[in-house]
Amino acid sequence: MKRHLISAADLSRADALLILDTAEELAQLADRPIKKLPTLRGRTVVNLFYEDSTRTRISFEAAAKRLSADVINFSAKGSSVAKGESLKDTALTLEAMGADAVVIRHPASGAAHRLAGWVRGSVLNAGDGTHEHPTQALLDAFTIRRRLMGGRRQGGSRGGQGGRGGLGGTVFPQNRVGPGGSPPRGNTALDGIRVTIVGDVLHSRVARSNVLLLSTLGAEVTLAAPPTLLPLAVGSWPCAVSYDLDSELPKSDVVMMLRVQQERMSAAYFPSVREYSRRYGLDGARMARLPDHAIVMHPGPMNRGVEIAAEVADSSRSTIVEQVANGVTTRMAVLYLLLGGTEFPAVTQ
Amino acid sequence: MTGARGTGPDRWLIRGVTVAGYSGREGGTADILLSGGSIVAVESGLNHSGARLLDADGLIALPGLVDLHTHLREPGREDAETVETGTAAAALGGYTAVHAMANTDPVADTAGVVEQVWRLGRAAGHCDVQPVGAVTAGLAGVRLAELGTMADSAARVRVFSDDGRCVADPLLMRRALEYVKAFDGVIAQHAQEPRLTEGAQLNEGEMSASLGLAGWPAVAEEAIIARDCLLAAHVGSALHICHVSTAGSAEIIRWAKSKGWPVTAEVTPHHLLLTDELAAGYDPVFKVNPPLRTSADVVELRRALADGTIDCVATDHAPHPVEAKETEWSEAAFGMTGLETALRVVQEAMVDTGLLDWAGIADRMSIRPARIGRLAGHGTPLEAGAPANLTLYDPASPPAAVVPAGASKSRNTPFAGLELPGRVVATFLRGTPTVLDGKLA
Numbered sequence: 001m002k003r004h005l006i007s008a009a010d011l012s013r014a015d016a017l018l019i020l021d022t023a024e025e026l027a028q029l030a031d032r033p034i035k036k037l038p039t040l041r042g043r044t045v046v047n048l049f050y051e052d053s054t055r056t057r058i059s060f061e062a063a064a065k066r067l068s069a070d071v072i073n074f075s076a077k078g079s080s081v082a083k084g085e086s087l088k089d090t091a092l093t094l095e096a097m098g099a100d101a102v103v104i105r106h107p108a109s110g111a112a113h114r115l116a117g118w119v120r121g122s123v124l125n126a127g128d129g130t131h132e133h134p135t136q137a138l139l140d141a142f143t144i145r146r147r148l149m150g151g152r153r154q155g156g157s158r159g160g161q162g163g164r165g166g167l168g169g170t171v172f173p174q175n176r177v178g179p180g181g182s183p184p185r186g187n188t189a190l191d192g193i194r195v196t197i198v199g200d201v202l203h204s205r206v207a208r209s210n211v212l213l214l215s216t217l218g219a220e221v222t223l224a225a226p227p228t229l230l231p232l233a234v235g236s237w238p239c240a241v242s243y244d245l246d247s248e249l250p251k252s253d254v255v256m257m258l259r260v261q262q263e264r265m266s267a268a269y270f271p272s273v274r275e276y277s278r279r280y281g282l283d284g285a286r287m288a289r290l291p292d293h294a295i296v297m298h299p300g301p302m303n304r305g306v307e308i309a310a311e312v313a314d315s316s317r318s319t320i321v322e323q324v325a326n327g328v329t330t331r332m333a334v335l336y337l338l339l340g341g342t343e344f345p346a347v348t349q
Numbered sequence: 350m351t352g353a354r355g356t357g358p359d360r361w362l363i364r365g366v367t368v369a370g371y372s373g374r375e376g377g378t379a380d381i382l383l384s385g386g387s388i389v390a391v392e393s394g395l396n397h398s399g400a401r402l403l404d405a406d407g408l409i410a411l412p413g414l415v416d417l418h419t420h421l422r423e424p425g426r427e428d429a430e431t432v433e434t435g436t437a438a439a440a441l442g443g444y445t446a447v448h449a450m451a452n453t454d455p456v457a458d459t460a461g462v463v464e465q466v467w468r469l470g471r472a473a474g475h476c477d478v479q480p481v482g483a484v485t486a487g488l489a490g491v492r493l494a495e496l497g498t499m500a501d502s503a504a505r506v507r508v509f510s511d512d513g514r515c516v517a518d519p520l521l522m523r524r525a526l527e528y529v530k531a532f533d534g535v536i537a538q539h540a541q542e543p544r545l546t547e548g549a550q551l552n553e554g555e556m557s558a559s560l561g562l563a564g565w566p567a568v569a570e571e572a573i574i575a576r577d578c579l580l581a582a583h584v585g586s587a588l589h590i591c592h593v594s595t596a597g598s599a600e601i602i603r604w605a606k607s608k609g610w611p612v613t614a615e616v617t618p619h620h621l622l623l624t625d626e627l628a629a630g631y632d633p634v635f636k637v638n639p640p641l642r643t644s645a646d647v648v649e650l651r652r653a654l655a656d657g658t659i660d661c662v663a664t665d666h667a668p669h670p671v672e673a674k675e676t677e678w679s680e681a682a683f684g685m686t687g688l689e690t691a692l693r694v695v696q697e698a699m700v701d702t703g704l705l706d707w708a709g710i711a712d713r714m715s716i717r718p719a720r721i722g723r724l725a726g727h728g729t730p731l732e733a734g735a736p737a738n739l740t741l742y743d744p745a746s747p748p749a750a751v752v753p754a755g756a757s758k759s760r761n762t763p764f765a766g767l768e769l770p771g772r773v774v775a776t777f778l779r780g781t782p783t784v785l786d787g788k789l790a
Contacts, residue, residue, distance in 0.1 A: 088675050108677035109550075109561040110631030129679070131561030208561060231558035232566075267547075 004123040005334055006112045008134040008212035013189065016217055020142050021186045023326075023333035029066070030329070040069035043339055046099040048090070048115075049126075050076040050106040055300060055324065056126050060103045060135075063331035069339075072099070087111060091118035101339055104128070122338040130203045136299055137209035139330040141190060141217055143319050144254055146326070147295050148193060149184040191218030196248045198280055199258030199307055200229045200269075206299045207258060211239050224248050225280065228269045245280050249289040256297040257282055257307045273306055283309040287317065295319050360384045361780065362397040366405035366741065368731050369412075370708035381410060383737040386779040390733050403785075405741055408774055409707050412715040413445025413476075413738030415727050417537070417615055418512070418591060418663035419688065421447070421478070423469060424462070425454025430668040430758045432469035432478060435688070437756035438666070440475040440783040442688040443740035443773040446719070446727045447476055447666075451483040452513040458483035458494035460502035467504035475783050476776075479724055482506040484525050484536060488514050493525060500532040507723035510537035512591055513638070515573055517543050522577060526586035533723060535587040535613075538577050540598070541639065545569035550679055552625040552640045560628060562678065565640045567595040574598050578605035578612050589721055590614040592665050594639040596649035603658040613721050615663035616650050618687055618694035619763055623647075627763070633674045633681030634763050637667070654713060655704040661718040664691050668759030686762045689755045693769040696744055701770060707744075726779075737780035746772035756789065 002010050011019070029035050045064040047057050057073065064071045074094070087106075094102055101122040104112050109129030116123040127133040195214055201207040201223050214221050221239035223230060234241055242248050249255065262273055270276045277283075282296065290296075296308075296317045304310050313320060363381040368391060371377055380395035381388060416439065422430035432449070439447045449466050451457035457466060463480040470478020482499040486492055488511045499506040509529060516522045516538060525536050546569045551557045553564025574590055578601060581588035593599060593614045605612045619637065624644050627635040635641060653659040667684025674681050687694075695714065699705040705713065711730070719728025729735040748768040753760040776784040783790055 086672065086676055106677070108679045110678045113631045114677055129561055130563075205561060208559070232553055232564060233555040233558040236555045236558070 003338065004112075004116045005134050005338060006116060006123060006125045007132050008137050008209040008216070011134070011213065011216060013216050016138070016141065016213060017187055017189060019138055019330070019333050019337060020145060022337060023138075023142050023330045024183050024186070026332045026336070027183070027329045030325075036066050036068060038068045039336060040064065040067040040339055043069045043100040044072065044098055045069045045101045045103065045335065046072045046074055046094050048074045048076075048094065048102050048104045050104070050111070051127070053105050053127065056105060059324070059327040060124075060126060060331050062328045063335055066328070067332055067335055069335070072097075087114060088118050091115050095119045095121070101335065124334065124338065127205050129205065131205050132209045133205040134209045134213065135327070135331050135334055136206050137213040138334065139323055139327040140210055140256065140297060140299070141213055142330050143297065143323050143326050144190060144193060144195070144219075144295070145184050145188060147319060148253060148293065149188050149190065189217045190214060193219040193253050194222070194251055195219050195254040195256060196222045196224050196245075196252040197256045197258065198224045198245055198282065200260050200264060201225050201234070201258070202229045202231055203261070203264070204258050210256065211237055215239060222248055222252075226270055226276075229264070246286065246289065249286055250291065252290060253294050254297060255282060255290065255294065259299070259301065259303060260307045262303075262306075277306050281307050281309065282312050284311045287312050287315065290317070297323060299323070359780070360400035361403060361777070361782070362395060362400040363403045363405045363410065363741065364395075364397065366408050366410040367707070368410045369711040370730065381731065381739070383777065383780045386737055386781075388731060388733055388735045388737050391731055403741070403775065407745055408741045408743050410731055411443070411707065411711045411740045411742060412728060412731055413740055413776065413778065414443045414692065414714045415718040415722065415724060416444050416447040416664050416666070416688065416691075417508070417589070417661060417718045417722055418617075419447040419449055419666045420452070420668065420684070421449045421466070422668060423453065424465065428670050428758070432466065433473045433475075434756055434758045435666070435668070436470060436473045436475035436478060437789055438686070438688040440776050440778070440789065441756050441773060441787075442690065443692050443742060443776050444688060445476050445738040445740070445776060445778045445783075446479060446724055447688070448479045448481050448508055448722055450512045451481050451510060452488060456483050456487050457481065458486050458488070460495070460498045460504070463499050463504040463506050464502050474778075475789070476778055477727065479508075479722060480504045480506055481508045481510050481512070481537065484509045484511045484516050485521065490514060490516060490518055490521065493521070493528065496525070496529055496534065497532060500529075500534060507532070507534050508537050508589070509534055510539065510591065512537065512539045515539050515541040515543060517573070519576060519580070523580050523584060526581055526588060527584045530586050535589050535721065535723070537589040537591050538573065539591050540570045540573035540577070542569040542572050545572070550636070550640075551628050552642045554625065554643060556625040556628055560631070562628070567597050567642070567646075570595055570639055571597040571601055575601050578602070578610060581612055582608065582610040585611065587611045587613070592617050592620065592639055592663070593650065593653075593659055594620045594642050594646065596646045599649050599653035599658055603653065606658060613660045613717075614658070615661050615718070616654055616659045617665045618662060618691045618698070619685055620650055621647065621654070621662070621698040622694050623763055628678070631678045633676065633678050634685070634761055634765070636678060636681050636683055637685050637763075638683035651698055651702070651704055654699065655709070660721060661713050662691065662695055663718065664688050666757075668757055669761050670759060674761050684761065686757050686759055689757065690751055690762060690764050690769065692740075692742060692773060693771045694764065696771045697769055700744065737777055739777050740773060741775040743772045743774050744770065746770065
């Protein structure tokens with residue numbers, strides 16, 4: 001693995017599988033009475049947050065603490081940053097304090113990339129502008145794998161089944177393992193899994209990272225959105241594109257809903273929230289068009305009643321709460337691998 | 350600062366130089382004798398008694414380069430550049446005249462400011478500084494600046510531009526074009542439709558999509574160029590298009606010229622060589638307005654410069670202090686320095702590719718920009734009787750990496766570390782060397 005995690009494109013298929021398998025092993029900790037490992041004792045992880053994002057910050061904080069790292073939370077609000085300190089000067093300050101890893105959330109695309117040029121420690125991108133959010137993609141992949149590839153499924157590879165044809169309902173009902181799923185076999189990727197990502201792709205760092213990572217892992221990704229919310233050059237991405245959500249639903253194993261910011265309306269991306277919701281929102285009727293095994297994901301925070309109806313968010317298909325739990329585990333795996341912990345607990349192969 | 354400034358022109362004999370466009374004997378080489386600020390003779394075997402000798406074997410002589418588009422930053426941002434440092438950079442790049450853009454602080458929208466810049470240029474002495482006046486008061490795009498007063502001032506302004514901002518209001522643009530006909534002026538448009546580029550950061554395409562940077566569509570430039578070509582034709586006034594950056598823009602200008610409309614255009618060295626793929630590392634040294642485009646655009650811009658659709662190369666030299674670039678991409682300032690590297694970049698992009706010969710370079714970097722800028726005493730072919738403004742250039746100098754440190758106060762060159770051919774050896778301004786052996790004289 002590289003020293004930093006800035007883009008999902010930094011991860012080879014082997015890297016991504018290593019992270020997911022490591023996370024799977026670390027997930028076993030969650031069932032132990034003492035959830036903490038000494039792995040990163042004496043290492044310092046800084047959470048450098050230029051945007052309010054409590055959920056992502058506490059997820060990284062919990063991950064680092066469970067690995068016994070010292071955690072420093074640096075919120076840009078009310079700090080030297082608010083007084084005009086540049087990102088570079090903040091980086092040099094953190095460097096002087098001996099940060100082994102910096103987790104950065106920033107409103108500017110590329111901020112994590114820039115930071116990596118100024119610090120010696122590892123940089124973890126926790127969301128940069130409208131660019132990427134690679135740990136979100138990893139936790140999403142982890143969640144999909146647990147829900148759809150876990151437990152009793154035999155064989156491991158779907159490549160021999162001739163692609164989409166082999167993904168009918170006969171495979172999955174027995175794989176429904178309930179909330180939380182069960183551990184998939186090591187080295188299981190997402191080959192042939194059909195993921196539909198719905199909504200504001202243009203401004204979504206979650207979508208960018210997921211398209212890259214899920215396609216690396218063999219999933220077939222389709223973006224469903226109004227044309228105004230897709231990048232003009234989306235044709236060069238490793239995914240399919242559709243303007244019609246309804247036609248995609250029956251062939252989706254996973255539907256991932258993106259948050260829609262209501263202020264997009266004023267920039268004429270769509271006429272009204274209601275029209276958006278009518279055409280691209282996931283309500284009960286649309287959910288009923290999904291195959292029985294299909295799951296519904298959302299990176300949060302949700303706009304209930306806009307991109308996702310309450311009955312969908314609260315349904316058994318929804319993985320939204322699991323995604324949060326899996327976020328901690330996945331981020332533990334990333335921190336462990338980037339910081340090269342030496343006391344990884346012996347886990348049976 | 351330079352001894353040459355106080356002493357006045359000497360007699361110089363430049364021996365054995367290849368004169369761009371000269372069709373004399375001995376493979377095109379000749380001797381050039383300078384005296385009294387003028388070229389006295391261009392022929393081979395000139396007698397050098399009493400003249401200082403400059404052995405120019407292997408060098409090309411070009412009429413002194415003229416830049417239509419320079420940001421000297423003074424008054425207001427003397428931390429980025431001053432007239433003194435910017436014109437020194439110009440001389441080192443082979444320029445004998447630069448047009449200083451109006452987006453200073455205060456804006457060059459009155460006779461007072463343009464005369465100040467003009468006087469600072471005279472005092473610096475490295476090259477002539479021809480101020481550009483703002484089209485609208487304060488660059489605000491609301492009402493016309495006092496264009497006629499600037500034209501009548503000591504600075505004799507003929508080129509007007511709100512560069513950095515587009516004159517987006519079509520009625521205001523029409524009036525400006527019409528108004529400057531009274532004194533043979535030209536409106537130099539920064540073509541950027543503002544609504545289509547709100548928050549824009551990088552050429553809209555594959556790079557902007559994958560980097561998550563707000564896209565800057567080609568059509569935002571092309572729509573304004575098309576509109577303004579039509580306006581220029583309608584009112585019969587001279588329009589100049591600044592920093593053309595897209596293939597589509599070149600096509601529109603080619604069409605307008607085919608109609609015989611009074612339209613001229615410039616392209617920057619960086620748009621002739623660099624593409625938006627350089628933004629992959631989010632280094633804002635590659636952030637510029639208009640943005641770097643695709644390799645397909647670069648190919649078309651070169652072709653348009655070669656066939657004369659685009660009249661000239663203009664640097665858009667835009668110095669910025671370190672802190673304006675050592676930041677997040679979206680926070681960083683737009684712009685690149687370019688005076689000291691322009692000729693080398695153009696050799697790489699246009700000469701070494703066979704698209705233009707040195708006579709063509711003389712035309713695109715001196716003769717035509719001087720004509721567009723209505724600049725007397727510059728851009729005249731190197732022949733007896735012409736003002737002794739010339740540049741000696743060594744195209745065979747082995748490619749060397751560009752070093753950011755130069756005469757400019759700023760270091761924001763996108764070419765740093767890039768190996769470019771050629772070297773400016775000497776620059777003469779009215780017979781006086783401003784640069785000798787690649788250093789300020």
